[in-house]
Amino acid sequence: MAGSKLRATSRRFLPKLYLLLQKLEKPRRQRMLSVIFTQAQRLEMERWLLDRRPVVEAPAAPRRQAQRGKRTRCSKKRAKTSTPGVVSRRRNGHWRHFAVVVVQRLELRSKEVDCHRRALQFHAALMAIKHEIGAELSLGRLTALPGAVGDEALAALILREVTAVLANLNLDADRDIGLNFRAVAPVIGTTLCGPVFHPRSFGAGITGWRYLQLARGESCGRSMNLKEEQEVWARCRQVVSDIWEYAGRPTQDSAQRLDALEKKQTSRREETLCRKEEAARLRQKRRASEEVIRQERREARITQILAAWTKLERLYPRRRTAMSSAKEP
Numbered sequence: 001m002a003g004s005k006l007r008a009t010s011r012r013f014l015p016k017l018y019l020l021l022q023k024l025e026k027p028r029r030q031r032m033l034s035v036i037f038t039q040a041q042r043l044e045m046e047r048w049l050l051d052r053r054p055v056v057e058a059p060a061a062p063r064r065q066a067q068r069g070k071r072t073r074c075s076k077k078r079a080k081t082s083t084p085g086v087v088s089r090r091r092n093g094h095w096r097h098f099a100v101v102v103v104q105r106l107e108l109r110s111k112e113v114d115c116h117r118r119a120l121q122f123h124a125a126l127m128a129i130k131h132e133i134g135a136e137l138s139l140g141r142l143t144a145l146p147g148a149v150g151d152e153a154l155a156a157l158i159l160r161e162v163t164a165v166l167a168n169l170n171l172d173a174d175r176d177i178g179l180n181f182r183a184v185a186p187v188i189g190t191t192l193c194g195p196v197f198h199p200r201s202f203g204a205g206i207t208g209w210r211y212l213q214l215a216r217g218e219s220c221g222r223s224m225n226l227k228e229e230q231e232v233w234a235r236c237r238q239v240v241s242d243i244w245e246y247a248g249r250p251t252q253d254s255a256q257r258l259d260a261l262e263k264k265q266t267s268r269r270e271e272t273l274c275r276k277e278e279a280a281r282l283r284q285k286r287r288a289s290e291e292v293i294r295q296e297r298r299e300a301r302i303t304q305i306l307a308a309w310t311k312l313e314r315l316y317p318r319r320r321t322a323m324s325s326a327k328e329p
């Protein structure tokens with residue numbers, strides 16, 4: 001009777017022991033079974049495994065994910081003046097503001113003013129220009145080969161639309177808004193910028209812009225391998241050098257600037273790669289150390305349960321011996 005009661009009482013330890021052993025690594029599990037468990041405990045677990053019901057571990061409670069993008073650390077004063085499309089800079093102790101809009105890799109800018117509200121008006125005008133010329137610039141950027149007639153026609157069309165938009169807003173391109181533009185192209189993790197042009201030199205600016213877009217190609221929507229990046233960089237480098245030479249910058253100065261930019265981006269890319277590899281190594285090391293800690297905690301828990309089980313086994317024989325001696329005459 002005491003043996004059956006002992007078996008019924010000790011079996012309450014077995015489900016937890018089974019789950020803990022399943023989570024242990026194989027060498028640790030084999031060592032625990034061969035060293036820590038007694039022969040009787042191993043046999044009892046084997047009998048329990050033969051007639052046990054499937055043990056289903058309770059699902060872990062779902063973790064509450066932190067909401068991102070809700071908090072802001074900018075001050076109230078900065079929040080009032082910070083507006084997308086309006087850049088604010090401090091020059092000689094005074095704040096200066098200007099509007100900037102990018103459409104089909106053509107950057108449109110206004111002149112700098114002291115009034116932030118005035119810069120907002122300039123930004124609204126540039127956005128209206130963007131909506132008007134976006135379709136024409138998209139077609140011009142996708143043209144296979146630029147010709148002189150095509151460039152002149154595209155420049156004339158865009159200039160007419162820009163003039164019409166500013167006329168509807170009662171703004172003058174030079175006197176009021178100070179409109180200027182330049183070609184931009186994303187290459188090797190940075191942005192190549194051409195010289196600044198004004199509406200009076202719209203034709204030359206659009207020609208340089210189109211050549212730069214053709215050199216950049218339509219590969220910005222996908223990832224490129226190292227060979228493709230080098231080819232795109234070589235084409236864009238030559239076009240940018242030619243555009244700046246037309247604007248009056250010597251070829252040697254452009255070459256020095258482009259060499260410095262290429263060296264800087266290459267060094268930055270290598271540093272980023274090294275940081276990523278180091279972060280990956282640290283994560284792997286941290287996970288390994290955390291797993292070791294978890295394994296040690298499971299072993300300690302198994303040892304604790306086995307100690308309680310062994311204590312229970314020692315208790316029942318003493319009671320049985322005491323009862324048998326009391327029945328003797």
